[in-house]
Amino acid sequence: MKELLTLEGVGFVYHTPDGETVAVDGLSFTVKEGEFVSVIGPSGCGKTTLLGLMSGLLSPTEGKITFSGGEKPGYMLQRDELFPWRTIRKNVLLPLEIKKKLTKENAEYADSLFEKYGLADFKEQYPDRLSGGMRQRVALIRTLVFKPEVLLLDEPFSALDYQTRLSVCEDVYNIIRRENKTTVLVTHDISEAISVSDRILMLTPRPARVKKVYTLDFKEESPLKRRKNPRFREWFEILWRDLNE
Amino acid sequence: MNKQGYSAGHVAYLKKRRRSAVAVNVARVAILAGVLGAWELMYRLGVIDGFIFSAPSRIFATLGGLFASGEIYLHIGITLYETLAGFAIATVAGSAVALALWWNEKLRKILDPYIVVLNSLPKIALGPIIIIWFGSGTRAIIVMAVLIAVVVTTITMLGAFLETDADKTLLMRSMGATKVQILTKLVIPSSLAGFINMLKINIGMSWIGSIMGEYLVSKAGIGYLIVYGGQVFRLDLVYASTLILLALAAGMYALVSLAEKLIVGKNRI
Ligand SMILES: Nc1ncnc2c1ncn2[C@@H]1O[C@H](COP(=O)(O)OP(=O)(O)O)[C@@H](O)[C@H]1O
Numbered sequence: 001m002k003e004l005l006t007l008e009g010v011g012f013v014y015h016t017p018d019g020e021t022v023a024v025d026g027l028s029f030t031v032k033e034g035e036f037v038s039v040i041g042p043s044g045c046g047k048t049t050l051l052g053l054m055s056g057l058l059s060p061t062e063g064k065i066t067f068s069g070g071e072k073p074g075y076m077l078q079r080d081e082l083f084p085w086r087t088i089r090k091n092v093l094l095p096l097e098i099k100k101k102l103t104k105e106n107a108e109y110a111d112s113l114f115e116k117y118g119l120a121d122f123k124e125q126y127p128d129r130l131s132g133g134m135r136q137r138v139a140l141i142r143t144l145v146f147k148p149e150v151l152l153l154d155e156p157f158s159a160l161d162y163q164t165r166l167s168v169c170e171d172v173y174n175i176i177r178r179e180n181k182t183t184v185l186v187t188h189d190i191s192e193a194i195s196v197s198d199r200i201l202m203l204t205p206r207p208a209r210v211k212k213v214y215t216l217d218f219k220e221e222s223p224l225k226r227r228k229n230p231r232f233r234e235w236f237e238i239l240w241r242d243l244n245e
Numbered sequence: 246m247n248k249q250g251y252s253a254g255h256v257a258y259l260k261k262r263r264r265s266a267v268a269v270n271v272a273r274v275a276i277l278a279g280v281l282g283a284w285e286l287m288y289r290l291g292v293i294d295g296f297i298f299s300a301p302s303r304i305f306a307t308l309g310g311l312f313a314s315g316e317i318y319l320h321i322g323i324t325l326y327e328t329l330a331g332f333a334i335a336t337v338a339g340s341a342v343a344l345a346l347w348w349n350e351k352l353r354k355i356l357d358p359y360i361v362v363l364n365s366l367p368k369i370a371l372g373p374i375i376i377i378w379f380g381s382g383t384r385a386i387i388v389m390a391v392l393i394a395v396v397v398t399t400i401t402m403l404g405a406f407l408e409t410d411a412d413k414t415l416l417m418r419s420m421g422a423t424k425v426q427i428l429t430k431l432v433i434p435s436s437l438a439g440f441i442n443m444l445k446i447n448i449g450m451s452w453i454g455s456i457m458g459e460y461l462v463s464k465a466g467i468g469y470l471i472v473y474g475g476q477v478f479r480l481d482l483v484y485a486s487t488l489i490l491l492a493l494a495a496g497m498y499a500l501v502s503l504a505e506k507l508i509v510g511k512n513r514i
């Protein structure tokens with residue numbers, strides 16, 4: 001598989017008047033085309049910083065990052081960040097407007113995504129009419145609309161209640177697989193990571209270094225099916241033990 | 246079930262609400278009528294001195310006279326002109342300065358103490374200087390209104406710009422947005438509520454500016470009439486002019502509220 005995103009000895013330091021914080025230190029990792037990687041680690045360890053580095057929003061203070069994809073990675077945050085003054089459709093078209101690529105063809109692609117993922121009826125509504133789960137689905141479509149090769153998701157389900165989280169996770173996973181996107185998901189939820197990933201990258205407490213990388217041995221299974229698989233518990237125990245040791 | 250299909254409980258609820266709204270309005274009118282009635286009564290009974298305290302009947306007679314002679318329209322026109330000009334200039338200039346300060350963080354830091362000092366300065370103290378620089382006409386009064394409103398405008402708008410959600414800004418940057426795009430597609434739309442708040446504050450400030458200005462230096466306007474009435478001890482004129490001022494200010498506030506309804510409704514903020 002093609003190596004899409006390579007980090008070699010990457011470090012990142014925040015400088016503030018109160019002092020400096022080493023958030024990431026000597027981190028090397030490779031994301032391959034088409035895989036689903038989850039990043040787990042204790043809170044405050046540098047996961048968001050790592051995504052920022054992968055997206056190019058932050059430049060490493062040490063080491064090197066190589067991105068061999070075309071379009072910049074698409075970013076999805078904990079909250080959907082839909083603009084309340086724009087309709088759902090206009091929200092989704094925002095990245096195209098910004099990149100000055102709002103062609104008829106691209107707008108039709110956006111509409112096809114709405115159709116495909118059952119949101120066509122809500123296109124002309126404003127975000128405040130939609131439930132949290134639906135809004136997060138719209139946020140995903142907004143990320144997909146400019147056809148990025150890599151998706152970076154920063155705890156995208158953690159603001160949702162448990163029931164919704166499971167079903168939105170299922171939907172998002174299926175959409176991502178169907179659209180064939182390479183994905184890096186940051187989460188603090190071990191079971192969520194097990195239910196969606198090909199590989200899991202576990203980080204140390206701050207500064208973030210690679211603690212361990214796990215390659216999961218599930219066959220192509222949806223998150224809900226994985227949760228019922230007996231291997232799920234075993235993986236959970238391994239990761240739980242390693243994370244807390 | 247009635248024709249809208251509401252339950253009996255809901256119909257009762259609506260009826261109760263309507264009744265309570267009527268009661269509130271009745272009470273409001275009653276207070277006004279009571280105060281005016283008591284005032285007039287005390288004047289008629291000789292409890293208060295009509296020369297100093299005037300009376301509703303005398304004020305309305307004076308008002309009638311002012312409008313009948315047509316002279317009042319000139320005064321209203323001039324004061325409205327000064328207030329609206331001050332309001333418009335302060336709004337545009339203050340927003341522009343706020344924009345520049347949002348755009349350039351360095352500039353913002355450098356100018357911060359100046360803005361704080363200018364904000365705390367009682368602008369009326371600049372009256373003599375303004376008169377020397379701008380003469381003793383409407384121009385000086387507009388300058389006064391602008392000075393009083395512009396600093397608050399800058400501070401309010403800058404606050405609104407800077408309150409823009411950090412995660413939304415991050416999202417825009419992840420899409421590759423330029424600073425101009427962040428400004429036009431995110432910062433300005435999300436500051437709309439702050440802009441309307443600013444308009445409401447500004448309209449009050451502009452009234453203070455124009456009336457203060459007319460107190461200091463003027464040959465016409467509602468503020469002039471009030472000062473003149475005081476000087477020649479025609480208190481009926483003072484009261485009548487104040488009443489006109491009240492009506493004008495209320496009218497202007499109603500217009501801003503209407504604008505708010507239209508803008509808020511259209512933009513979902
Ligand atoms: N903009 C910033 N300035 C200074 N320190 C920061 C900044 N952002 C994050 N940090 C610090 O860097 C560390 C890692 O933060 P973050 O990457 O957000 O962790 P996580 O996402 O794993 O919770 C934390 O200690 C945090 O306080």
Ligand SMILES: [Mg+2]
Nearest residue numbers: 047048049154
């Ligand atoms: Mg984080």
